[in-house]
Amino acid sequence: MFTAIVSSGTLLAALDSVSVLVDECKIRLDEEGATIRAVDPANAGMVNLRLDTSAFESYETDGETIGVNLTRLEDIAGMANADDLIHLELDETTRKLHIQIDGLEYTLALIDPDSIRQEPDLPDLDLPATIGVEGRDIDRAVTAADMVSDHIALGVDADAEYFYVDAEGDTDDVHFELDRDELITLSAGDAHSLFSLDYLKEMNKAIPNDAEVSVELGEEFPVNLHFDIAAGDGSVTFVLAPRIQGN
Amino acid sequence: MFTAIVSSGTLLAALDSVSVLVDECKIRLDEEGATIRAVDPANAGMVNLRLDTSAFESYETDGETIGVNLTRLEDIAGMANADDLIHLELDETTRKLHIQIDGLEYTLALIDPDSIRQEPDLPDLDLPATIGVEGRDIDRAVTAADMVSDHIALGVDADAEYFYVDAEGDTDDVHFELDRDELITLSAGDAHSLFSLDYLKEMNKAIPNDAEVSVELGEEFPVNLHFDIAAGDGSVTFVLAPRIQGN
Amino acid sequence: MFTAIVSSGTLLAALDSVSVLVDECKIRLDEEGATIRAVDPANAGMVNLRLDTSAFESYETDGETIGVNLTRLEDIAGMANADDLIHLELDETTRKLHIQIDGLEYTLALIDPDSIRQEPDLPDLDLPATIGVEGRDIDRAVTAADMVSDHIALGVDADAEYFYVDAEGDTDDVHFELDRDELITLSAGDAHSLFSLDYLKEMNKAIPNDAEVSVELGEEFPVNLHFDIAAGDGSVTFVLAPRIQGN
The missing domain is CATH 3.70.10.10 (Proliferating Cell Nuclear Antigen)
Structure with a gap:
């Protein structure tokens, strides 16, 4: 189960930071919020994104991992004005994400998370x-x-x-x-x-x-x-x- | 005979609505104003444009039908600022349209109306x-x-x-x-x-x-x-x- | 010896007037300021640019002629905001121009002035x-x-x-x-x-x-x-x- 409301500005800032490295990613949703870890195909650049539940207007999940096409999700969020609220709701049966922006409903087919490149472990470096x-x-x-x-x-x-x-x-x-x-x-x-x-x-x-x-x-x-x-x-x-x- | 003065904003709004479907059209000029009817080459989309004499700063005609290249006419009107007045005057002998914008005079060769695709009859539908x-x-x-x-x-x-x-x-x-x-x-x-x-x-x-x-x-x-x-x-x-x- | 400070707006206005005709030019620097004369490859268009010492925030030279790639110099100046001051300093040993913009230092290799097309003599015409x-x-x-x-x-x-x-x-x-x-x-x-x-x-x-x-x-x-x-x-x-x- 996953349902949330978030401003388009916050959603876009989060997605942009991942889409500069990869086109598809897994989003892990748990009681603390959303996290994305991804590494580019050449294994040179990695990103770790964290969005706390407090970044959302409302947020509810019992733990989900979804796979998304980032370009597509950014295009959808980009149709909203910066202050518009975006409603997200996962349909667990069809594995589709329902995205609502001020009367407009977009049904986004999710990607099987297992088909997405494995998430990297970010190195814990003690840099001088x-x-x-x-x-x-x-x-x-x-x-x-x-x-x-x-x-x-x-x-x-x-x-x-x-x-x-x-x-x-x-x-x-x-x-x-x-x-x-x-x-x-x-x-x-x-x-x-x-x-x-x-x-x-x-x-x-x-x-x-x-x-x-x-x-x-x-x-x-x-x-x-x-x-x-x-x-x-x-x-x-x-x-x-x-x-x-x-x- | 045709001579008129119209704001560039009004002229562009009118032309834009036709140029989304066709590149050339007939403009019918009579005592009530200007009208354009056009259908796209595939016969799927039609437009009926009406511009009353009251939309013009001044307007005089004894009835004319002229054929114009819409892209060209939009480019000319696009050189004016939105509030600029555009003076139009038909030279009946040369069949050219004299277009004046604040000191600039553009002489536009008209197209033979008979060479332009026939105007459609817009269906009179009683839609529910x-x-x-x-x-x-x-x-x-x-x-x-x-x-x-x-x-x-x-x-x-x-x-x-x-x-x-x-x-x-x-x-x-x-x-x-x-x-x-x-x-x-x-x-x-x-x-x-x-x-x-x-x-x-x-x-x-x-x-x-x-x-x-x-x-x-x-x-x-x-x-x-x-x-x-x-x-x-x-x-x-x-x-x-x-x-x-x-x- | 040449060292000067000039606003990016002034520098860009000066360079733009020359770069519309040529890609490379000689800049003559003397006690009265900077001058550029250039003619396009087809010998049809010429430019004579003069920038007095008073156009600079500071200006010092004992007379130099430098050859520059205009596109490159415009790109560098274009990174500054219009009010930013650009510091220029010629390194006579390496024949490089040090360009400083608010902490950023760009070292521009100069072009041998002798390899640049000869400067034209602008005709002194008595036009009616x-x-x-x-x-x-x-x-x-x-x-x-x-x-x-x-x-x-x-x-x-x-x-x-x-x-x-x-x-x-x-x-x-x-x-x-x-x-x-x-x-x-x-x-x-x-x-x-x-x-x-x-x-x-x-x-x-x-x-x-x-x-x-x-x-x-x-x-x-x-x-x-x-x-x-x-x-x-x-x-x-x-x-x-x-x-x-x-x-």
């Missing part, structure tokens, strides 16, 4: 550096780096206490630096890792400009990007594997 | 159900139906007194229902017909969101969509033939 | 007619003419004291006329020349709607289009060669 940065700064760094390269280095200089982004192209380079004053928080430890811009560009699309993003970094280790959605009643964690740097 | 609905509700229904199917069923349940829209896809369905309270008017009679979404999508483009649309329906009969333009000094009627439903 | 016209009127004339033809005639009727634009298509024509009252200034002399619309469309993109454009014309002579940028601390002059009219 953690910074807090605004979403808009990540956007600027990624946009600029994309002009010169396919890769981007993220790092922290522990002594000089700043976070930096480097991208090296054939002829042009991009360097972006934020010191303690320009960051929201800085827990410095030496860190430097290289990442694929393709993935960071996709993840960046799901990060609101005004989000406070917690970035955890190490030396040639994955990066963790964590931010709240739904006014703190939900959160998104992206994990991106590093590219091994040549010598 | 009539509802009044906002343009924005038609837009929502058509947009949602388009996500799952190429066809759309429109109907009225006379007993339960509601108007409904149904679209059935291979896996997903859309259902939209408006009861007496959500409609502007409801004159209920049983009605249910299936239509091609391609046509309704085109007609929908010409229906303003805030228009009050009168929808007349029957059992496997054409649908009539009627709404005012030019603040009531003109009107558009679309007629769309039904698709015959399989068993 | 000069009019002052708003950028938005040039935009309207060019947009309308483009609907019917690839060419556009610009002229002045000295006796009747008006400026006109003519475009003749296979079936349709466009005529645009501005008399003394509708022009900012009019120094009338007979003038009539035909130009390629492709070039005027490109030049038009760089002319702000509210610019006062000085247009100098002759009989089958080039047209000069001159307007200020950077609140008068800079200027752009376009020169376009005429098309020879057939008989």
